[in-house]
Structure formats: C-alpha cells, structure tokens
Amino acid sequence: SDRHPRRETFRSFLVSRGGGVAARRFFWCGHFLQNTMTHPATRLDYFLDTYQFTSTATVLEVIPGTEEQKGLVTVVLDQTIFHPQGGGQPSDVGTMKASSGAAFEVTKASLDQAVGIVNHTGTFANDSTFSSGDKVDLEINGVTRAHYARLHSAGHLLDLALVQSGYNFEPSKGYHFPNSPYVEYFGSIPVNERETCKNLVQQKMDELIAADLPTRVRMVPYAQLEDVCFGSLPPNLPKGKPRRVISFGDFPGCMCGGTHVPSTKALKECPITKLKKKGKAFRISYSIKADS
Template sequence: MAENFSPTKLEYYENMWKLQSTSILLSSFQGEDGRQVLILDSTIFHPQGGGQPADTGVITSAGFKFVVQEVRSKDKIVYHYGFFDNSENEALKKNLEKGAEVLLQVDAERRKLNSRLHSAGHLLDVCMTNVGLGHLEPAKGYHFPDGPFVEYKGTAPQNELQNKQQHLELEANNLIAKGGKVFVATLPYNEAAELCGGCLPDYIPKESSPRIVRLGENPGCPCGGTHVSDLSEILGIKVSQIRTKKRMTKVFYNVES
C-alpha cells in the first residue's frame, strides 16, 4: 500500500516536545484488523518501537475527527490506526481526498509519561557505570508503563546486584535532583561517537548520521525515541528489582507519579 510513498517525515526527531502540527493526507484505507488507517507526509506521533509505546491523540480537518489509537512504522512509512468520530459523511469524503491538510494533536499526558519512562531507562544506563556495573553492556529497554526495565548483556553475583540496587537508585535520583538539559541531534558518525564516549554500537553503520540523545552532562547514546527536556522532569526513579538469568541482567524500575 505504501510502496510509492516517500518516507514519512518524523517531526519529533527534530522537536521531541512538539505536540501539535499540520500535515498533508496521502492515503486513507481500512486495515486488515478493520480499523481505518491514515498515511501522512509528516507526523509528530511516535510509532511503537525502540521499547517505547506509541503516541495517541487526534487528527482533524474541517469535516472529520480521527482518533489515533495506535501508530506503527514499516519501511520508513508511518501508519496511524484508529477510527472516525462524529464525522459527516459528505464532508468526510471531501476532506479525505489526497492532499487535504490535517491538524495533528498528540495526547500530552501520555507523551509526557512515555518520555519520562524512556529517559529514566537511559539514565539508569549511565548510573550502572557510576555504581561499578559498567562491565554490563546495554542490550535493550522496555519503557512501557506496565513494567519498565532495562536489560544488559552479562551477569554479576546476585548478592552483588542486590547490594548495588539501593546505590543505583540513589545515584539516579541524585542526577535527577541536580537536573540537566537534554540534547538531541542527528550528527555525522564521528561527532556522534565522540559525544557517546568515543564509540557507537556495532549495529550503527559508519557511513550513517545517527540521532544522539544526551541527558545533561552524561555521555550520549543513539536513540530514536522521545525524552524529557530536562532531567528534573523525570521527578524520581524507584528501582524495584535487579535479577540475572541466562547471561543477562534486568533492572526493573518505575518513575514517580
């Protein structure tokens, strides 16, 4: 369906805190699950991925209101899944024509929570090094409200991890209390590597220009998600458990409400 479309412009890449914008409708159709799908030339909606849940919100025009329930990305095209709410049939038909301008509005509270959880996960990566667990290599993160965690390649004795748990939480909350602006930019490979402590993960091609997020004065990391504008906005982190299994270590956490 989207093979003839140019890649969707990701506005949140440039401005993670933008919650409203306009875009151009490229296509509207019914998905396999029965929901309606909109494809736009640009979007501020973050699709599910990278351990972060999708944004929700609404897309409106003069003749319709489209409730965005889910956002997915495939082959650089972003798909907005949802339903039309209280739209007049004739106006809907007219305004769903290709080229129509639409207004996008992201659910601010959901975006804020997702950004806080995602930022907290990256901050824990920094703190793992600060408390003497830097030999554990970051593998992935799950930054959903139902049970966020960060996972690392490698293990340590369980009693050592338990002893480090309180120190890890204290270190993270000290950095939050101190605060620090969040920097985000798409950079040439060498500049990105320098900002990330001298190297980048092997999966990032050396001819690429990765997007780097840096929390305060801490080393940056490649990331395509959304984050807070200042570390203080995380408010606080509670590390509930650290456990190791099958050569992997998981740190479970949550953020203060």
C-alpha cells in the same frame, strides 16, 4: 569488570532517516493490486519538541483496513507528531481532523523502518474519511506523551547511572511501558552484590536528577559517534550516516529516536524496584513517580 562493547540501547532501529526515501507500497485486496502509491519518508516532528501536542499535516494516503486488521484504517501523512511504538516506547494516541468534519482516531502509530514511513492506524468517526491532499489538524494525547517521555528518559538515566557505578554491561533491551518498565543487559551481578549495586545506582540516579542536567538531542557525525556513545558502536551499524544521539549534560549518550524530558529534574524520582537475572540477560526494573 570487563569492558563489553555497548550496542545501541533501546532504539536501535529508530534512528533518524534522511528525508526523501521513496517507498513503493503494495496492498493486496483478494487477488487485485489495490494500491501502489509511492511516498517520501514521513517527517518526524516529534524529534523537535516532546511537548508539541498539536500540528497540521497533509494526507498522502488513506489505506482501507483489511479483514485481518479488523477494519482498522491506516493514514499516511507528510509529517507527524505521533511517536510510533518502538524502542520500548509506546505509541502515541490522538486524533486527526479535516475541515470537512471528517475525524480519525489514532489508536496506534508504527514506523515502517525500511522506508521511514509512519503508519497511523485507527478508525474514522461516522463513516467519514480523508482524501489525499487534505490538510488535517493533529492532536496527540499530551498526558500519555508526557508520561511516556518520562518513563523512557528514566531508562536512559538508569543506563548512565549504571555505567557511572562501574558496570559497563552491553545493553540488550529497554521496555518503557507504564506496567513495570525495565532495562536489560547481557551479563550478571552476583546475588550478594545486588543490594549494594542497587543502592549505588540509585544514589547516582538521585544525584543526576538533583543536578538537573539538560537533555541534549543532536545529530552526531558518524566519525564522532563512538566517542559520544560510551566508546563503542554496534558492529552492524551502517557507516557514514550521522545519527540522532540523546545524552544528559556532557555525559556520553546513545542513539535514540524517542521523546525525552527537557532535563533530569523532570524525572523527579525514579526508584529502582528490582534486579533480577532473566535468561541470559540481567534486568533492572524501575518506576517513576506519578505525574503531578
């Protein structure tokens, strides 16, 4: 088949940012400028360990909820273990607690990509609140984190198995939520080839899982990125910056800011459930076995 340039899969916008990016944040309340705090980029501790479910951090700012946000409050920290929703991977949920007794339930974390700041959105218990400078204990829901890491990593594995099966499509989208996850590509596979393709890719995935390949996560200098990422880079990728790349064993990988399993064996079984033309894209749906 034709070789298409492979764009960054899944996490195009979530690649690592260097620290210290200053952000000027404006929050309007009515006609009055309420807040003009400047913060450095949030240190992303979930990059270091998928299975670190607790940590401590310092509160940089508590931003009151607007009416549009239905009263949801946003907390900004200096560092976080909360993986923000993005790249097709759901947000972590969990709690923050201060020694004052103040407690905050995080229902969603999101990354402000322009400035590298993670916004933790949720509600305080019993009208409590944090002050800037407070030390807080963070705890994410480890069950959902581990499950999301498996779901997301399975997407990477399917991607690799597809290439190993001779289909070098350009990836267009990844969706790694618990309800019918999938990866999508530009291109198509003829209807009468799909069953063969599905069986072949499934066989490759099973082999990769049985081989128990370690997941490699590393910062790759720009000059080596193309080699490491299946031989091509997205044309709009800013040049010169090292990027976080995830791969299995010594196989090529892709730029990613997500959380991953330690090795392919942790994926257990990932049955491909459906191959389907979807608009201009070709969708391959998969599932994972329940956590044991």
